[in-house]
Amino acid sequence: MTISRREFVRLMGLAGAAGMLPASAFAAARKPSDLYEIPKFGNLCLMHMTDCHAQLNPIYFREPSVNLGIGKARGKAPHIVGKAFLEHYDIAPGSIEAHAFTYLDFDNAAKKFGKVGGFSHLATLVKRLRAERGDGNSLLLDGGDTWQGSGTAYWTRGKDMVGACNLLGVDVMTGHWEFTYLDKEVISNIADFKGEFVAQNVSVNDDALFDYKFADFAGFDEDSGLAFKPYTMKSVNGMRVAVIGQAFPYTPIANPQRFIPDWTFGIQDERMQSMVNHVRENEKPDLVVVISHNGMDVDLKMASRVSGIDVIFGGHTHDGVPRPVEVSNKGGKTLVTNAGSNGKFLGVMDLDVSKGKLKGYRYRLVPIFSNLLEADKEMQTYIDKVRAPYKDKLEKKLAVAGETLYRRGNFNGTFDQIICDALNKVNDSQISLSPGFRWGTTVLPGQAITMDHVMDQTCITYPETYRREMTGEEIKAILEDVCDNLFNTDPYYQQGGDMVRVGGMDYVCEPGQTMGKRISNMTLDNGSKIEARKKYMVSGWATVGSQSPGRPIWDVVADYLKEQGTVKIKKLNTPKLVGVKGNPGIAG
């Protein structure tokens, strides 16, 4: 079923008239054509979603106030936040777009414009665009991080999302957190997925190749050793479109290798070049695109080194970037996009392609406001069915937010602080460490914190907590290591996460320094200096190397929240930053 634009406008009107929309949303809804009327251009349309992190229902998501670019990346997309972002992209302050793309006036704007994302709302937009472009003239691409991020995804081992993506009609996807399920679950989920799963940068290990357990899997190629199909050819409005997959290159480093012992990753840009050459020579493509989970900085570098790619549809770093960056390389130009996270945006690129050449394009990163897009009934029924067995558990109210609770940003968010405080309190530790993931939804002040929210922030397949002694030196080594993954000036050494979150301690951070020299002045909350040789009791979660012995983090956080009533954080353990004054990647 597809909805025409006229019907869509009519439905919007009905929803408004019937009082289904809050008054403020209705004011915005009066001219939905402004936001969702995307004029046709050219002859084919590529829709791109990425990093939805299994958010089936509408949520709030606060964009970062700190997203620093260091070295050559300083002040360039995606390292621009807040007012600098609005100026750079010429977005009117206070507008619905300003709310979608920045953290500015977040609480008020969130109340005014309502929740974002939700697969049933996304489905309505996708169906509408497909209908407007005409049958067979569009593709829906998914950059991955789709099967992880919610309680239902965790409990169904990603199957709920495979079903939702099948309903949505995702044509091609690649992955990252997909690989945090067991390898056999990944293989089985891909088998259930009606689209295609592509990744040119995942090989079977040398040793595993001797007797590979998934030798029968259709995507595996014994000669190349690739674990998944590297690319697929799609016919779109008579044009031959090559879609090459680039999975997250550092999956076995940032996430446990033990779940996927037979697979090896890496950026593999030389292989990407030979893959593009192979496609260009043998497949007679009219357009060559990559769906990438590299992260934007890595994509920008890859686009400068690899030639022959028309567009890289990027994800991983969760950057909502309104305009593609045009990167020059020796073959011409490559467009690089990044399409945000948590189901908040749909990237829509209309392209004018003929005889193997990209003549022109129009791009919109369209925010999904659930008040402005009617829920698709079929998808909503599916979501309700998926959630039904877990509904009571997930909707259980644990506490009330005393302030905005969020994660995204280079350093501690307020929800991270709750996790860190919970670890220290429940585990009786001095210092707590929590990973700098970029997913995790936002809770508004006065809103009930439910188990849904806790799972949004914590649910991974290695949730076990630990409590152990570490020396000051070891703690510094961890901070330095993670900080280098974030601020190394060579993007190929960046892993795309944010800084490890800390509780019970403060430090000074100089992002522009080199590894080993960024972290200084580590102190406990009581002001005493953290000494290199002295031992401290540390608790944390998400151990990558081996399974930790403690309870899952969500139980620890839930226990803590239940005791709180209304949650307000006492102290945000965010570092004192040095050398970032005037950087457009930090709120002024």
Place this chain on the structure above:
Amino acid sequence: MAKTIKIRAKAKNGVTVVKALITHPMETGLRKNKKTGEMIPAHFIQEVVCKHNGKEVINCEWGGSVSKNPYLAFKFKGGKKDDAIELAWKDNKGNGDSISAKIR
């Protein structure tokens, strides 16, 4: 008994690719047993030789920093289906193993 070696040799376009995997602890002798605090004695493969129809095609000297369960891949010109490939290793304790296979 070639219990420690897996080998695959494949000829294509006049070049034979040999890939071998050997089960071996490859202890450097520089590592401490975390429980006892004692040094774990060195135990690693020092030499690997591979022959094609009786003629040597590679001869390797290895140290303890080659990874546990070592992997070796190399290529030589010539070789055809059903030719004999032999590979043998010897470690610092004088232990060793060998295998014989056919190019496929």
Place this chain on the structure above:
Amino acid sequence: MSLNQKRRVFLKGSLAVGALGAAAGLITPGAVLAAWNKNAFTAKSIDEAIAASNGQPVTTPSTDITIKAPDIAENGAVVPVSVATKMKGVDSITLLVEKNSTPLSAVFHLPKGTLPDVSTRVKMGKTGDVIAVVKANGKLFSARKGVKVTIGGCGG
């Protein structure tokens, strides 16, 4: 060829190897006669290790040597490394790990007819370079590739 067929052929191949190896036992470990170069493998510095394994420490950096190794190691204990070159007359390829306490990892002696293209996996204690030395027509050439060894985690 269907996937199932491919699988069957592969299994058959593996079995044949096992059976033949067990029955024939053509070369015995004792037949491995190359003299293991103790001085080279216990050398503490790069120069000493290259000198002891290749006769002298001075090498000419060459862009004709390709080292394939990950930018960031997935596991420092198992870092896949491939060294290849288009040079002619290559007698040996020597592989060293800069930051290991004994840098020399492996020497591959390549008789005529063997291509200068070898792969293995090495241990790396910390971030540093993998160094390849190629001996071709009696001359030494070298190349380096940096590999970062990280604690991991906290990403995404």
